[in-house]
Amino acid sequence: MLSIKGLSVAFRTRNGEVNAVKGIDFELAKGERLGIVGESGSGKSVTSYALMRILDAGGQIKAGDAIYSGIDLRNASERDMRDIRGREISMIFQNPRAALNPIRKVGHQIEDVLRRHSRATRHNAKAKAIEALEAVKIRDAAARYEAYPFELSGGMCQRVVIALALACDPKLIIADEPTTGLDITTQKAVMDLVDDLVRARGMSSILITHDLGLASQYCDRIVVMKDGLIVEAGDPVTLFTDPQHAYTRKLVNATPRRTGSIRALLPESERTELAPHVVGQKPLIDVVNLAKTYQGKSGPVHAVKKISFTIHEGESVGLVGESGCGKSTTSSMLVRLLDATSGSIFYRGEDIASLPAASFARHPLRSKIQMVFQDATDSLNPRFTARQAIADPLYRLMGMRGDTVIKRTEELAEMTGFPAHLLDRFPHQLSGGQKARVGIARALATEPDFLILDEPTAALDVSIQALVLNLLADLRVRLGISYLFVSHDLNVVRLLCDHVIVMQNGAIVESGPVATVMETPQHAYTRELLSAAPQAPEREIA
Amino acid sequence: MNKIVSSASDAASVQVATANGPVTPAKSKSGAFAHLIYVLRENPVTGIAFAMFGILIFAAIFGPMIVPYDPLATDASSVLQPPSFAHWFGTDNLGRDVFSRVVVATRLDLVISVAAVALSFVIGSFLGAVAGYRGGWTDITLNRVLDTIMAFPLFVLAMGVVAALGNSVANIIYATAIINIPFYARLVRAEVNIRRNAGFTLAAKLSGNSDARILAFHIFPNALPPMMVQVSLNLGWAILNAAGLSFIGLGVRPPTPEWGIMVAEGANFIVSGEWWLALFPGLSLMIAVLTFNLMGDGLRDIVDPRRRT
Numbered sequence: 001m002l003s004i005k006g007l008s009v010a011f012r013t014r015n016g017e018v019n020a021v022k023g024i025d026f027e028l029a030k031g032e033r034l035g036i037v038g039e040s041g042s043g044k045s046v047t048s049y050a051l052m053r054i055l056d057a058g059g060q061i062k063a064g065d066a067i068y069s070g071i072d073l074r075n076a077s078e079r080d081m082r083d084i085r086g087r088e089i090s091m092i093f094q095n096p097r098a099a100l101n102p103i104r105k106v107g108h109q110i111e112d113v114l115r116r117h118s119r120a121t122r123h124n125a126k127a128k129a130i131e132a133l134e135a136v137k138i139r140d141a142a143a144r145y146e147a148y149p150f151e152l153s154g155g156m157c158q159r160v161v162i163a164l165a166l167a168c169d170p171k172l173i174i175a176d177e178p179t180t181g182l183d184i185t186t187q188k189a190v191m192d193l194v195d196d197l198v199r200a201r202g203m204s205s206i207l208i209t210h211d212l213g214l215a216s217q218y219c220d221r222i223v224v225m226k227d228g229l230i231v232e233a234g235d236p237v238t239l240f241t242d243p244q245h246a247y248t249r250k251l252v253n254a255t256p257r258r259t260g261s262i263r264a265l266l267p268e269s270e271r272t273e274l275a276p277h278v279v280g281q282k283p284l285i286d287v288v289n290l291a292k293t294y295q296g297k298s299g300p301v302h303a304v305k306k307i308s309f310t311i312h313e314g315e316s317v318g319l320v321g322e323s324g325c326g327k328s329t330t331s332s333m334l335v336r337l338l339d340a341t342s343g344s345i346f347y348r349g350e351d352i353a354s355l356p357a358a359s360f361a362r363h364p365l366r367s368k369i370q371m372v373f374q375d376a377t378d379s380l381n382p383r384f385t386a387r388q389a390i391a392d393p394l395y396r397l398m399g400m401r402g403d404t405v406i407k408r409t410e411e412l413a414e415m416t417g418f419p420a421h422l423l424d425r426f427p428h429q430l431s432g433g434q435k436a437r438v439g440i441a442r443a444l445a446t447e448p449d450f451l452i453l454d455e456p457t458a459a460l461d462v463s464i465q466a467l468v469l470n471l472l473a474d475l476r477v478r479l480g481i482s483y484l485f486v487s488h489d490l491n492v493v494r495l496l497c498d499h500v501i502v503m504q505n506g507a508i509v510e511s512g513p514v515a516t517v518m519e520t521p522q523h524a525y526t527r528e529l530l531s532a533a534p535q536a537p538e539r540e541i542a
Numbered sequence: 543m544n545k546i547v548s549s550a551s552d553a554a555s556v557q558v559a560t561a562n563g564p565v566t567p568a569k570s571k572s573g574a575f576a577h578l579i580y581v582l583r584e585n586p587v588t589g590i591a592f593a594m595f596g597i598l599i600f601a602a603i604f605g606p607m608i609v610p611y612d613p614l615a616t617d618a619s620s621v622l623q624p625p626s627f628a629h630w631f632g633t634d635n636l637g638r639d640v641f642s643r644v645v646v647a648t649r650l651d652l653v654i655s656v657a658a659v660a661l662s663f664v665i666g667s668f669l670g671a672v673a674g675y676r677g678g679w680t681d682i683t684l685n686r687v688l689d690t691i692m693a694f695p696l697f698v699l700a701m702g703v704v705a706a707l708g709n710s711v712a713n714i715i716y717a718t719a720i721i722n723i724p725f726y727a728r729l730v731r732a733e734v735n736i737r738r739n740a741g742f743t744l745a746a747k748l749s750g751n752s753d754a755r756i757l758a759f760h761i762f763p764n765a766l767p768p769m770m771v772q773v774s775l776n777l778g779w780a781i782l783n784a785a786g787l788s789f790i791g792l793g794v795r796p797p798t799p800e801w802g803i804m805v806a807e808g809a810n811f812i813v814s815g816e817w818w819l820a821l822f823p824g825l826s827l828m829i830a831v832l833t834f835n836l837m838g839d840g841l842r843d844i845v846d847p848r849r850r851t
């Protein structure tokens with residue numbers, strides 16, 4: 001149905017031409033579910049944009065053919081492409097909120113598509129749009145028809161986007177990282193939905209993702225891309241159990257699973273012995289009845305409801321839950337960026353919850369409690385070089401000046417594996433993994449005892465995630481610090497933590513040693529979280 | 543869509559990394575200069591604009607020294623001469639050399655516009671930054687005050703200020719500054735507001751920065767690129783405003799050479815065929831405004847580190 005031969009895409013940039021896709025071939029049969037897996041910069045998204053002919057200005061198909069049911073997509077006129085998009089080939093975009101027009105009701109947006117492709121008239125458009133919403137299992141579709149995108153949750157928005165994409169019964173659907181930014185349970189619901197619809201309607205699908213585990217669960221065949229080339233193709237089980245190419249092996253290794261050590265994420269040659277970290281008996285952080293209540297428009301919102309837990313010296317605790325469960329609010333209160341409504345946070349016996357967050361920057365304990373932020377790009381000032389970013393806390397909190405700062409900055413860079421010759425670069429000149437290292441180096445600059453890791457690897461590729469997680473494991477041994485690892489993914493939390501806390505709706509529903517919670521989850525919600533994580537086909541350890 | 547841009551530029555930066563090899567701190571200074579050269583070369587219009595700006599600055603500083611005639615000296619024997627080799631732009635009704643007057647006027651006009659823009663930039667940035675960062679009542683109050691200023695026809699407001707305070711160069715500067723403040727304050731407020739809860743702001747708090755430091759050194763510099771565009775457009779506009787005030791008789795008084803007055807005075811002679819009196823000062827006014835408007839994009843690119851790859 002779709003046949004791609006020698007497809008090459010290039011972009012013109014300031015530094016000359018960049019070849020994003022360098023001659024790839026693949027075919028897609030009717031009803032087949034293909035996965036394109038690769039890390040950022042591999043050219044997987046560009047491939048799909050090229051098929052839809054929606055490349056950015058400066059992007060151009062340089063060579064090769066893309067034939068869809070006898071239509072040459074490369075040379076088709078723009079008018080023909082407009083008919084093909086939506087009716088023949090449809091796309092589900094990465095960020096559902098960005099893909100929807102924020103000022104139009106979602107029902108009207110679906111009507112637009114239906115009427116553009118003459119699937120509905122003015123009279124029956126509304127009924128058909130509601131039908132389309134019902135098809136993606138949106139409850140109370142008639143009411144949702146009137147909703148604006150901002151009134152819907154992320155998962156709901158993605159359902160609307162799917163409804164848009166499927167409204168005109170396309171034969172091929174391309175899903176570009178459809179679940180990025182969604183919770184793990186929502187991810188499962190959305191993927192299951194797409195999969196059901198694709199099968200029920202006999203469509204073909206291309207799933208573009210960085211998550212090999214996800215692709216293996218929802219695809220019949222997977223092609224692995226790296227640097228604009230296809231390095232390996234095959235069915236998921238073979239790919240997982242017997243990866244041929246070194247890069248595929250690296251990806252397979254780096255995909256977090258329910259078992260295996262943190263070192264197993266790295267390629268075999270790089271696995272060193274991990275020294276055990278020591279968990280002390282003395283409590284470092286003791287949280288007692290901590291609560292946060294916001295005044296919402298319709299009464300108080302209890303974001304965090306009187307939670308209590310203890311983190312011992314040297315211990316790593318995982319805080320797991322979906323977005324909106326209160327885990328970010330909890331970490332903001334712990335790091336003293338946010339004032340608690342009630343309750344106490346004892347740091348080595350001293351109650352720091354009573355100190356106002358606004359003046360905590362000058363408190364001597366500021367340097368002892370630090371945080372690594374979720375999005376490394378967002379947490380680095382675009383106008384600060386890596387060196388300035390790491391040195392900032394040294395000037396402000398450690399009172400260092402002159403050569404001491406330079407020495408310490410380079411020491412921190414070395415400790416976090418950040419290449420010293422890149423220190424004078426700005427964040428936009430660094431890769432995701434390098435930015436994450438700068439963020440970690442900055443947090444460690446003040447020699448904290450307690451570090452909050454707010455999904456530090458969420459925005460990273462799996463192979464980089466593997467490196468960063470291992471770096472964190474090594475640093476813990478070397479510096480003897482405690483972590484609070486905030487995440488929505490139990491499979492990742494498991495790797496680094498001794499103890500895990502599961503939160504739902506502002507309350508702790510389960511907590512205990514990692515192994516116990518993973519193996520014998522007590523609460524239904526914990527079980528749901530565990531089952532929602534994509535399961536990679538098991539691999540016989542060679 | 544963004545995805546492609548970022549992935550393409552990622553790839554580009556990786557290529558540069560391998561090509562350049564290690565970058566030493568010493569190189570980064572010359573890097574800023576190289577970046578300036580790059581911006582000028584990349585966009586020829588920017589290059590031309592900066593060249594014209596250079597000429598304007600030169601005329602402003604050295605104008606009085608290089609002009610062939612005294613701009614105030616009258617000469618009854620040669621009144622209303624059309625442009626000739628001796629008087630490039632002709633002479634006016636009192637026999638003064640128009641070329642000399644146009645060149646000498648550059649300094650006054652530039653001083654008025656640059657001072658007015660600098661004043662409104664500083665005050666507007668401060669107000670906008672505080673309002674955007676603190677939000678709440680500060681923000682609401684400031685916005686209403688700005689709305690009030692903007693509700694006046696701006697030129698009429700400037701006229702009112704000059705008429706009330708008195709007819710002097712300083713007062714023209716204040717009047718022009720006041721009517722420009724809302725534009726800067728609004729812009730900075732928006733730019734600061736979207737960054738006040740950004741990750742790097744929180745990180746700066748954790749690094750022990752006070753709110754004032756965060757605002758001044760972490761957030762505000764990020765608002766500079768759009769501000770530069772505003773500044774350049776505003777400079778041109780401020781010159782027009784000052785000339786406009788002089789044109790209607792408020793502001794700089796004759797016989798001081800100033801483009802606005804010269805156009806105003808020259809306008810009386812257009813009917814009788816002496817077109818050069820109004821044309822040349824008007825033309826310099828136009829060129830100055832055009833220069834500033836063209837400089838905007840270049841200035842923005844220079845202050846934006848993201849443009850460096």
